Amino acid sequence: MLDIDGFRFVVVGAGFYGAVIAHRIATELGEPVLVLDRRHHIGGNCHSEVNGLTGVEVHTYGTHIFHTSDRAVWDFLRRFTEFSNYRHRVFARHGEAVYTMPINLMTISRLYGRWLTPDQARALIAEEAAAAVAGEPANFEEKARSLIGDRLYRAFIRGYTAKQWGTDPKLLPASIIARLPVRFNYSDFYFADLFEGMPVDGYDAIFKRMLDHPKIRVALGVDFQPAMTRGRDALTIYSGPIDRWFDYGRGHLGWRTLDFEHEVLHTGDHQGCSVLNFVDEDAPFTRIHEYRHLHPEREARHAPDRTIISREFSRAARIGDEPYYPVATPDDQRMLAEYIELAKAEANVLFGGRLGTYRYMDMHHVIASALGAFERVVAPWARDGEPIAGQVDR
Numbered sequence: 313m314l315d316i317d318g319f320r321f322v323v324v325g326a327g328f329y330g331a332v333i334a335h336r337i338a339t340e341l342g343e344p345v346l347v348l349d350r351r352h353h354i355g356g357n358c359h360s361e362v363n364g365l366t367g368v369e370v371h372t373y374g375t376h377i378f379h380t381s382d383r384a385v386w387d388f389l390r391r392f393t394e395f396s397n398y399r400h401r402v403f404a405r406h407g408e409a410v411y412t413m414p415i416n417l418m419t420i421s422r423l424y425g426r427w428l429t430p431d432q433a434r435a436l437i438a439e440e441a442a443a444a445v446a447g448e449p450a451n452f453e454e455k456a457r458s459l460i461g462d463r464l465y466r467a468f469i470r471g472y473t474a475k476q477w478g479t480d481p482k483l484l485p486a487s488i489i490a491r492l493p494v495r496f497n498y499s500d501f502y503f504a505d506l507f508e509g510m511p512v513d514g515y516d517a518i519f520k521r522m523l524d525h526p527k528i529r530v531a532l533g534v535d536f537q538p539a540m541t542r543g544r545d546a547l548t549i550y551s552g553p554i555d556r557w558f559d560y561g562r563g564h565l566g567w568r569t570l571d572f573e574h575e576v577l578h579t580g581d582h583q584g585c586s587v588l589n590f591v592d593e594d595a596p597f598t599r600i601h602e603y604r605h606l607h608p609e610r611e612a613r614h615a616p617d618r619t620i621i622s623r624e625f626s627r628a629a630r631i632g633d634e635p636y637y638p639v640a641t642p643d644d645q646r647m648l649a650e651y652i653e654l655a656k657a658e659a660n661v662l663f664g665g666r667l668g669t670y671r672y673m674d675m676h677h678v679i680a681s682a683l684g685a686f687e688r689v690v691a692p693w694a695r696d697g698e699p700i701a702g703q704v705d706r
Contacts, residue, residue, distance in 0.1 A: 314348075314531060316540060320694070321345040324536045325551030327356020328675055329665030331522045332388075332682035333549050333690060338527035340686075341694050345527060348534045350552075354519040357634065358675065361516065365576050366618045368604045369514050373634065374570060374624060375587055375601045376515065379508040380676035386507045388683065392521040395509030396609055400502040404589040406467050412500035413589060414493045415464060423467055430496040437461055437494065452484035459492045471593040476626045477568065485641075510606050542658075547693050549685075551665030553635060554651050554704070557658075562650040565670055566639030569629035572622045573597070580616050597623040638670050651704075658702030662689050669706050681705055 316322055321337050323330040326349040337345040353359050357373040377400045380386055402413045411419045420437070421428045428436065440461025449455035452473065457465045469492070473481045511518055523530055538557050541548045550557060555565045586605035590597060601622040604614050629635050638644065648670050655663055664685055666673045673681070685705045693700055 314534060314540075316346055316544070316546070319344055319346040319529075320546050321549070321690075322541050322546050323347045323549045323551075325349060325356065325665060325667075326351075326354040326519065326523070326530065326532070327358065327551060327665060328678045329551040329668070329682045330549060331355075331519055332679055333664075333686050334528055335522045335525065336683070336686045337690065337694075338525040341691065343527065343694060344529070347523065347528060347530045348536050349530075349532050350535045352533050353516075354523060354530065354532070355516055357636075358515045358519075360514050362514075363576070363620050366604070366615045366620045367610075367613045368615075368620050369607065369610075370574070370603050370620060370622070371515070371601070371606075372572075373636075374572065374622070375603070375606065376675065377503070377508065377606075378511065378675055379503040379505040381506040382676055382680055383506070384683070385676045385679045389518070389679065392518045393511040393513060395507075396512055396607065398510045398606060398608075399508060400587075401500055401585065402502045402587050402589060403585050404468060404472075404591050405595075406591050410588075411468070413468070414495065414500075414502065415460070415468060416495040416500055417498050418500065419468075420464070420494075423463065433496050437464070440464075449486045451482050451486055452488050453481040455486035455489055456481070456492060459489075460494060464494075468591050471595075472589060472591040472598060474593055475596075475598050478626065478628055512609075538658075541661075546660065547690065548661045549690070550661055550663050551668045553667045554655070554663050554670055555647070557661075557663070558651060558654055562654070563643075563647045564631070565647055565651075566641060566644050567629035567633075567635035568626055568637040568639060569633040570636050571625040571627065572601075573625070574620060574622050576618055576620050578617060579619055580614075582619050582621050597625050599624050635667060637672055640670075644670075652706075655702040655704050659699045660693070661702040662705060663703065664705035669704055671706070 320343055323334045323345060326347050330347060334345045334347050337343050358376050360369050360371045363370050404411045404413045411422055417433055420433050437460060441458055444457035444462050445454045449458050456469050470481055477484055582602050587599055587601055589599045602619060604619055662685060665678055689703060
């Protein structure tokens with residue numbers, strides 16, 4: 313039986329949101345804090361571990377590249393790790409050819425089979441986009457074609473989107489996309505942030521260092537229930553699914569989930585890059601991850617004749633699945649608004665992180681959100697000791 317008595321702070325979820333706040337509670341407030349997670353590892357979806365057959369660090373829930381332009385976030389995380397100089401590049405297989413992503417001048421010139429200057433490429437895409445859709449776009453497909461034209465859309469967007477969302481793009485709302493990035497130069501680095509790299513000792517090392525404090529107790533394999541802290545003189549920082557807290561009383565929020573098919577191959581290099589997208593619909597998976605390419609500086613530690621890959625498949629999430637991407641239909645948004653109202657009636661609960669707020673967030677967004685919530689909510693509550701209404705950290 314888990315004893316939570318004696319803890320004024322209970323953090324649910326040992327991903328970045330929970331770990332950052334727990335670390336600040338212990339180090340800045342000097343208070344004991346209990347961290348719970350239903351999984352049997354820390355790190356949430358950033359969890360990684362070394363595969364014994366290959367010596368390669370595998371990202372259990374898909375490739376995670378750290379990048380940010382927020383210096384405060386970068387400086388904070390560097391307390392727990394150094395970063396390599398890795399710069400992420402993504403490639404896409406269309407037909408029997410491979411292209412660089414996001415769409416750039418090399419991608420466009422290769423698809424159209426001729427050399428194009430930046431101005432020529434801009435004019436070509438603008439002309440095709442103008443001709444693709446008449447009037448206001450009515451769905452995802454029309455919106456995408458109005459942005460980049462028919463040829464680029466059919467080559468790189470249509471098939472991948474159909475697999476990612478499990479439906480014909482014509483049935484998706486136009487509101488899903490505001491823009492599609494197209495670069496009219498040869499830059500093929502995937503991110504354009506000021507800071508980027510891979511943690512030199514891996515993601516799990518970050519979480520172990522962040523949570524390694526005498527004031528922090530971590531309990532794994534615990535299926536948290538709201539009744540465990542409701543009514544107690546404690547502040548609960550909850551980064552699980554917001555609808556689960558309320559026992560799905562207003563309905564189940566829609567999520568997409570990912571399945572990973574891991575395989576050890578008898579070769580030193582399967583695809584020559586860390587991530588290869590398969591954009592055509594006839595490929596059942598969306599991409600293949602080959603993790604050894606994330607850490608070229610570790611090559612001496614990797615098996616020379618074996619590698620490990622993960623094929624990624626997207627589908628609708630069911631109860632018990634790991635949620636990845638919020639679907640956010642109008643019905644989902646209605647349910648979310650109702651859950652946010654219910655949250656206000658909960659005393660001393662902070663809902664945060666990707667699951668607690670029902671929004672997609674990159675790692676650096678989660679860290680920034682956690683740092684802000686500590687200053688705005690957690691520290692004042694510790695100082696004043698007065699009950700507060702539940703808050704959703706949006």
